[in-house]
Amino acid sequence: MKNPYLPYPVRIEDIVVETEDRNLKTFKFTFLNPEDEAKFQYIPGQFAELSVPGKGEIPIGIASSPTEKGYVTFTVNKVGVVTTYLHNMKVGDIMGIRGPLGNWYPWEEMEGKNVVIIGGGFAFTTLRSSIVYMLHPENRPKFKKIIVVYGARNPGLLLYKQELMEWEKRDDIEMHITVDATDDPNWKYNIGFVPAITEQKVKSSEDAYAIVCGPPIMIKFTQPVLEKLGFPPERIILSLENRMKCAIGMCGRCNVGDQFVCKDGPVFSLAKLRTLPPEY
Amino acid sequence: MSTPKVIKKEEWLNVLNGLRKSYKVFVPVKDGDIHLFKELKEGVKANFDYSNTRLSPKGIVYPQSERMFECPLEEGNEGAFILKESPKDFSPQVVVGIRPCDAHGFLIVKRNFDNPQYQDPWWVQRYQATTFIGLGCNEPCPTCFCNAVGDGPFGEQGLDIIMYDVSDSYVLKPVSERGKDLLSDLGGRDASGDEIKAAEDLKASATKKMSTSFNIEPLRSKTQLELFNAPYWEDVAFACINCGTCTYLCPTCWCFDIQDEVYKKYCDRIRNWDSCMFPLFTLHGSGHNPRDKKFQRVRQRFMHKLKYYVDKYGNGVQCSGCGRCVRYCPVNIDIREVCKLMCM
Numbered sequence: 001m002k003n004p005y006l007p008y009p010v011r012i013e014d015i016v017v018e019t020e021d022r023n024l025k026t027f028k029f030t031f032l033n034p035e036d037e038a039k040f041q042y043i044p045g046q047f048a049e050l051s052v053p054g055k056g057e058i059p060i061g062i063a064s065s066p067t068e069k070g071y072v073t074f075t076v077n078k079v080g081v082v083t084t085y086l087h088n089m090k091v092g093d094i095m096g097i098r099g100p101l102g103n104w105y106p107w108e109e110m111e112g113k114n115v116v117i118i119g120g121g122f123a124f125t126t127l128r129s130s131i132v133y134m135l136h137p138e139n140r141p142k143f144k145k146i147i148v149v150y151g152a153r154n155p156g157l158l159l160y161k162q163e164l165m166e167w168e169k170r171d172d173i174e175m176h177i178t179v180d181a182t183d184d185p186n187w188k189y190n191i192g193f194v195p196a197i198t199e200q201k202v203k204s205s206e207d208a209y210a211i212v213c214g215p216p217i218m219i220k221f222t223q224p225v226l227e228k229l230g231f232p233p234e235r236i237i238l239s240l241e242n243r244m245k246c247a248i249g250m251c252g253r254c255n256v257g258d259q260f261v262c263k264d265g266p267v268f269s270l271a272k273l274r275t276l277p278p279e280y
Numbered sequence: 281m282s283t284p285k286v287i288k289k290e291e292w293l294n295v296l297n298g299l300r301k302s303y304k305v306f307v308p309v310k311d312g313d314i315h316l317f318k319e320l321k322e323g324v325k326a327n328f329d330y331s332n333t334r335l336s337p338k339g340i341v342y343p344q345s346e347r348m349f350e351c352p353l354e355e356g357n358e359g360a361f362i363l364k365e366s367p368k369d370f371s372p373q374v375v376v377g378i379r380p381c382d383a384h385g386f387l388i389v390k391r392n393f394d395n396p397q398y399q400d401p402w403w404v405q406r407y408q409a410t411t412f413i414g415l416g417c418n419e420p421c422p423t424c425f426c427n428a429v430g431d432g433p434f435g436e437q438g439l440d441i442i443m444y445d446v447s448d449s450y451v452l453k454p455v456s457e458r459g460k461d462l463l464s465d466l467g468g469r470d471a472s473g474d475e476i477k478a479a480e481d482l483k484a485s486a487t488k489k490m491s492t493s494f495n496i497e498p499l500r501s502k503t504q505l506e507l508f509n510a511p512y513w514e515d516v517a518f519a520c521i522n523c524g525t526c527t528y529l530c531p532t533c534w535c536f537d538i539q540d541e542v543y544k545k546y547c548d549r550i551r552n553w554d555s556c557m558f559p560l561f562t563l564h565g566s567g568h569n570p571r572d573k574k575f576q577r578v579r580q581r582f583m584h585k586l587k588y589y590v591d592k593y594g595n596g597v598q599c600s601g602c603g604r605c606v607r608y609c610p611v612n613i614d615i616r617e618v619c620k621l622m623c624m
Binding site for chain 1: 347348349351353360361362363365377393395396397399400401403404488504505508534535536537538541542547549554556561562563564565566568570571576580584585587588589591592
C-alpha cells in the first residue's frame with residue numbers, strides 16, 4: 001500500500017540567501033533516487049512538505065517550475081523550529097520531501113486569457129514557479145498578456161532579483177516591481193504599495209484572471225481594487241496557508257469550513273472563499 | 281445470512297480463549313470503576329456486564345500514539361537521515377462486545393482515512409485486519425442518542441456479528457460474510473424460533489427506551505456561514521475549559537499530530553491523537569492563529585461534526601451518539617442541546 005506520509009530522500013544541492021535580512025533562503029534539492037524524481041510530478045501552485053528527520057515537517061510552496069528539470073527549489077522564511085534548523089543546514093545534507101501536495105492554479109481555465117500576477121513579500125514563490133512555467137516557449141502561446149505586480153517593503157527584500165531583472169527586459173511579460181519605500185536614489189522601479197500600483201498599472205480585467213499571493217494586509221486591500229477593475233470573484237485566485245501536519249486532508253487542523261487547505265486548496269477562488277468561514 | 285447461533289454465557293469465555301489461537305482478542309475489562317477494552321491474555325478477565333467503556337475502542341485500530349518512521353541521525357550510519365517505515369503488526373484481531381455506536385463510529389472515521397485520493401496505510405490495514413463482534417444494548421444510557429444519528433441500540437452498521445444478551449445465553453447473528461465465517465468457527469447451536477423472538481423483543485424494547493430524537497435535516501439545508509455566524513457560540517462555549525476530554529473519548533474524533541522524537545542520535549516520527557480544543561492545534565509559525573479564541577475552537581468541534589462532515593461526505597453527522605462527551609464533560613456541555621440549537 002502506498003504510504004502518503006513517507007518522504008522521498010533528497011540532497012541539498014545549493015542554498016541561496018535571497019534577502020538582505022538573510023531571513024529567506026532558497027534551497028535546491030535533488031532526489032537521491034531517480035524514480036522518486038519521476039514520481040514527483042507537480043503543477044505550479046502546489047506545495048510539498050520539507051521533512052527534516054528529528055525536527056519535523058513544514059509545508060512550503062514549490063518555487064521551481066515543472067519546466068525546470070532535475071531539481072526542485074523552495075524558498076523558506078526562518079520562523080520556527082524546522083525552518084531555523086533548515087537555515088543552518090549545508091549543501092550535501094540529506095533530508096526528505098513529501099509531495100507534491102494540494103491543488104494548483106487553474107491553468108486550463110486560464111488558457112487563452114490574460115493573466116495578472118500580484119505578489120507581495122516572500123509569498124512570491126509559487127508565483128515565480130507560475131511565471132517561469134508560462135514563459136516557457138511551449139506554454140507562452142497558451143496565454144495572452146502576462147502582467148506582474150510584485151512588491152516588497154524595500155529593495156533588499158525582493159526575492160529572485162536576478163530573474164526579475166531578466167523579466168524586466170522581455171517584451172512578452174509586463175513587469176511592475178515596487179517597494180513600499182527606499183532611500184536608494186538609483187531605484188528605477190515603482191514606489192508604492194501593491195494595491196495602489198495594481199490600480200495604476202492593471203487597467204483592465206477584460207478576459208483576465210488575477211492570482212494574488214501576499215501578506216493578509218496586502219490581500220485585504222488588493223481585493224477591492226480588483227473588484228473596482230471589474231474582476232469577478234470567480235477570476236480572483238488566492239492561495240491560503242494554515243498550520244498543517246499530514247497535508248493530505250486527514251489530521252484535521254487546516255480546515256476552512258469543510259475544505260482542507262492542504263488537499264482541497266491551497267488555491268481557492270475568492271468566490272469559493274466567500275462561501276466559507278474565514279478561519280485562515 | 282445464516283441462522284443465528286446460541287452460546288451459553290458460561291461457555292463464552294472458553295470460546296473467546298479458543299479464538300486467541302488465530303486472533304488477538306479484545307474484550308471489555310473492569311478496571312476500578314470503569315470498563316476498558318484490553319487484549320485477552322492470562323490474568324485478564326473479560327467482563328460483559330457493562331454499559332460502555334469509558335474510552336472508545338478506536339485505539340484498537342488507531343493507537344493513541346504510534347511510531348510511523350525512524351532513522352539514525354549520525355552521518356556515516358547506514359540510512360542516516362532517510363526515514364524508513366517502522367515495523368507494524370497487522371495480524372488478525374477481533375473486538376468482542378463493542379457497542380453498536382462504536383462500530384458505527386469506525387465507519388464514520390473510515391471516510392476520513394480511506395478516501396479515493398489517499399489511504400492512511402496504518403488505519404486501513406489495521407481496520408481490514410479487525411473483526412467486530414458487537415453487543416446490543418438492552419439498557420441504553422440516558423445520555424445515549426444513537427437512534428438520533430442513524431443507528432440504534434441493536435444497530436448492525438460496521439459489525440460482523442451482533443450479540444443479543446438473552447438471559448443465560450448470547451444469541452449471535454452474523455451480519456457480514458466475515459462474521460458468517462467466524463461464527464461457524466465459534467460453534468454453538470442453532471437458535472430456536474423462541475430465542476430469535478426473544479432477541480427481537482429485546483431490540484424492540486431497547487429502541488423504545490431511547491429518549492432523544494431530533495430532526496437533523498436543517499444541518500444539511502443551512503449554509504456553513506449561517507451556522508458559523510450564529511449568535512449562540514459564545515454562550516455554548518462559556519463554561520468550556522478546553523480540556524479536550526470530549527475529543528479523546530469520542531469514537532469519531534480522528535485528528536492527530538505528528539512529532540519527531542530524538543533519542544541518542546536516533547529519530548522516531550510519531551503520530552499522536554490531537555484535539556481541536558487546544559490553541560496549538562492551529563497556531564501558525566508567524567504567531568497568527570485562526571482559532572485563537574476558546575469559542576472558535578468549541579465552534580469548530582461542533583461545526584466539524586454536525587456541518588462540515590455532513591457537507592463533505594453527504595452521509596450524516598460525524599457522531600455515533602455514544603454520549604461519552606455528554607457523560608464526561610466536566611462542565612456539562614451537551615452536544616444534543618447544541619445540535620438542537622443549530623437545527624432551530
